[in-house]
Amino acid sequence: MVTIADYTREKILYMLEMAREFEKHPNRHLLYGKVVATLFFEPSTRTRLSFETAANRLGARVIGFSDPMSTSSSKGETLNDTIKMVSNYADIIVMRHYLEGAARYASEVTDVPVVNAGDGAHQHPSQTMLDLYSIYKTQGTLENLHIYLVGDLKYGRTVHSLIQAMRHFNPTFHFIAPDELRMPEEYKIYCREHDIKFVEHKDFTAESITDADILYMTRVQRERFTDLDEYERVKNVYILRNAMLANTKPNLRILHPLPRVNEIAYDVDQNEKAYYFQQAQNGLYAREAILSDVLGITLDEVKADSLKIEATEKMSGAVKNITDDLPGVINNFKDNVEKMAKQVRDTFNR
Amino acid sequence: MKNGTVIDHIPSDKLFTVVALLGLEHLTNNITIGYNLDSKLLGKKGIIKIADKFFSNDEINRIAVVAPNVMMNIIRDYEVVEKKILQLPDELIGIVKCSNQKCITNNEPMPTRFHVIDKENCVIKCHYCEKEQSRAEIQIISNE
Numbered sequence: 001m002v003t004i005a006d007y008t009r010e011k012i013l014y015m016l017e018m019a020r021e022f023e024k025h026p027n028r029h030l031l032y033g034k035v036v037a038t039l040f041f042e043p044s045t046r047t048r049l050s051f052e053t054a055a056n057r058l059g060a061r062v063i064g065f066s067d068p069m070s071t072s073s074s075k076g077e078t079l080n081d082t083i084k085m086v087s088n089y090a091d092i093i094v095m096r097h098y099l100e101g102a103a104r105y106a107s108e109v110t111d112v113p114v115v116n117a118g119d120g121a122h123q124h125p126s127q128t129m130l131d132l133y134s135i136y137k138t139q140g141t142l143e144n145l146h147i148y149l150v151g152d153l154k155y156g157r158t159v160h161s162l163i164q165a166m167r168h169f170n171p172t173f174h175f176i177a178p179d180e181l182r183m184p185e186e187y188k189i190y191c192r193e194h195d196i197k198f199v200e201h202k203d204f205t206a207e208s209i210t211d212a213d214i215l216y217m218t219r220v221q222r223e224r225f226t227d228l229d230e231y232e233r234v235k236n237v238y239i240l241r242n243a244m245l246a247n248t249k250p251n252l253r254i255l256h257p258l259p260r261v262n263e264i265a266y267d268v269d270q271n272e273k274a275y276y277f278q279q280a281q282n283g284l285y286a287r288e289a290i291l292s293d294v295l296g297i298t299l300d301e302v303k304a305d306s307l308k309i310e311a312t313e314k315m316s317g318a319v320k321n322i323t324d325d326l327p328g329v330i331n332n333f334k335d336n337v338e339k340m341a342k343q344v345r346d347t348f349n350r
Numbered sequence: 351m352k353n354g355t356v357i358d359h360i361p362s363d364k365l366f367t368v369v370a371l372l373g374l375e376h377l378t379n380n381i382t383i384g385y386n387l388d389s390k391l392l393g394k395k396g397i398i399k400i401a402d403k404f405f406s407n408d409e410i411n412r413i414a415v416v417a418p419n420v421m422m423n424i425i426r427d428y429e430v431v432e433k434k435i436l437q438l439p440d441e442l443i444g445i446v447k448c449s450n451q452k453c454i455t456n457n458e459p460m461p462t463r464f465h466v467i468d469k470e471n472c473v474i475k476c477h478y479c480e481k482e483q484s485r486a487e488i489q490i491i492s493n494e
Contacts (some may be wrong), residue, residue: 003480079458101454101478120452122479186482 001290002103002116004125005093009168012132012142017287019133019282020301025309030292031060037090038064039082040117042098043332046258047117047126048279054287063089080109087112088138092294095119113294121157124277127257128161128200130286134279138253142169144253146190146211150176150204151238151263153183158257159218163196173198176208178234180225201336206244209276213249215240217256217263217276242267255279354379354401357413357422362386364417365396368433371412371490372398372405379403412445415488418472443480446474447489453479462491 007015024030036055036262040048042200043066052062081103086093087110096117103116103123111239118124136142147166149159163173173191173261175183175198183200191198201208209215220238225231239262240254254262256276356359360368365385374381380401399407404424413420414436422433455462457480463477472485 079454080460097454098452099454099457100450100452101476101480104478105454105458105460119454120479 001122001125001294002107002114004128004165005123007125007165012165012168013128015286015289015293016136018293018299018302019129019285021299021306022285022288022292022345023251023282025306026057026288027232028295028305029059029311030305031055031058031295034060034091034295035089036060036064036092036094036291037086038062038066038094038117038167039086039095040064040066041068041094042118043067044096044118044273046108047096047124050176050283050293051115051117051126051287054284054291055085055092057284057338058291060091064094074159077308079106083114092291094291094346104107113288115294118157118189121155123161124157126283126287126290127158128165129290130283131158131162131216131257132277133282133286134253134275137282138275139213139251142166142171144170144172144201145213146174147214147216148171148174148176148209148212149216149218151220152181152224153177153218154181155221155224156218159183162216163187163191167194167196171196174208174212175304176201176204176238177197177232178202178238179219180227181220181232182231201321204240206247209244210247210249212252215248215252215254217254217260219259219261219263239265240268241265244272245273246269247322248273351380351399351401351426352428354399355405356425357400357402358395358421358423359389359391359465360396360398360413360417360420361392362394363393363398363399367416367490368413368420369395369398371416374398374400374407377403390424400478407439408443408445410436410452410489413492415442415446415472415485417480427450438466438472440466441477442466442474447491448476448481449487449489450476450479450481453481455479 038048038051048066055316068187083093083106090112092113093106093110093117094117095103097103097119100120100122102119103114107114116123130140135145139145152166153159173196177183180201188198201246217240220235242265245268254264254268254273258276258280258336260276263278274348357368362385369383377400382399383432384397386394410422415438420436422434422436423430442464446462446464448455448462450456454474455476464474465477467473467475470471471481474488475482
């Protein structure tokens with residue numbers, strides 16, 4: 001899995017349904033005996049933990065590195081050589097790299113499936129998958145939604161991938177960003193080519209978001225600005241505060257790829273429309289689905305596995321009921337035997 | 351010329367780029383290079399005649415990246431046996447450098463690969479980082 005743009009509408013829905021199965025039963029043995037390598041040429045604790053948890057919960061074992069300084073690439077080894085070496089050990093390679101296109105290249109030099117866990121500013125498809133799953137779960141559909149993207153729309157790869165993935169579902173996008181961080185022209189062209197409706201705003205106010213189904217917040221980072229005066233002017237403009245949510249739609253949910261700094265005020269956390277922490281949890285299910293899919297495990301197999309788990313649960317429930325009852329049954333039996341013995345004694349004594 | 355290749359309709363300002371792209375300075379064949387010749391089509395054109403040399407598609411494709419509508423004639427036994435306008439192929443492999451410094455192809459010993467998405471305007475897209483570039487930005491990988 002290298003880029004979300006390769007995924008058809010059917011494939012996306014298929015993956016979401018698989019994620020839902022994993023949410024029902026996160027712990028399984030589907031990947032028992034497999035080895036998952038997590039190669040992080042650029043540190044990303046959050047993504048790595050999520051992938052490693054997914055692998056562990058599916059029964060796989062994990063090898064890899066999280067610190068590029070400790071790897072052979074810091075000694076000048078090529079990516080080609082590292083990938084070929086790891087391919088001898090692992091059944092799946094999950095890779096994070098600072099160079100763009102690295103995941104595509106890695107997938108071409110090995111037969112082991114490569115999962116892109118982020119390649120520079122290019123793609124981060126597992127993040128998109130969990131975003132889609134969060135939208136699907138909270139809205140009950142991906143169709144015809146009003147999605148507001150707020151903050152850094154220029155460098156934020158998550159928002160770019162989200163646009164590509166949502167093209168199948170007739171969305172209306174609203175781009176809310178300061179001038180310096182506006183949605184790049186190439187993505188607006190992409191929207192026009194794919195008949196995706198979009199509106200651009202500069203203001204971020206309570207009035208501007210009343211129509212939203214999804215509010216996707218991103219971080220406005222100081223280092224992105226060439227003009228620091230401009231940063232000072234806008235840094236407090238693109239902050240979501242609880243008071244702004246009073247007149248929003250009841251189904252609105254707020255997403256954020258995390259980590260947040262100050263773009264969502266802490267008073268929003270209490271609001272039932274805040275969804276960013278559950279969103280991160282959904283990442284686990286989305287990644288369990290991705291790991292299974294790249295190994296060729298189908299949705300039907302996952303569903304069959306769900307049934308097996310449910311049957312086992314039911315059976316052990318039944319057994320437990322019996323064992324729980326056992327002392328009562330034995331006591332009853334004892335009582336009955338004693339009663340019968342007494343009757344026999346009484347009969348003989350008579 | 352008995353046998354060989356004639357490359358015609360080269361815009362004058364691209365002539366020496368084409369010469370370099372084909373690596374003609376490394377050849378020992380008889381080569382005639384015409385420069386600033388009058389042309390109805392281009393105003394001034396260049397022409398290259400190389401005796402006893404036939405190019406592979408890969409070699410000749412390089413030209414279309416810098417100069418569109420170049421004509422190639424193949425001569426065998428004093429006759430023109432093939433005449434074709436060079437066209438951008440669907441893919442360019444190992445010919446163009448990616449303009450994105452953070453692209454894997456600029457940091458790993460590997461051939462570059464581009465998809466030609468607009469042949470008319472020569473817009474190409476990196477197979478790896480997916481960055482697009484147009485003819486003005488294109489940098490050819492040197493033939494050395």
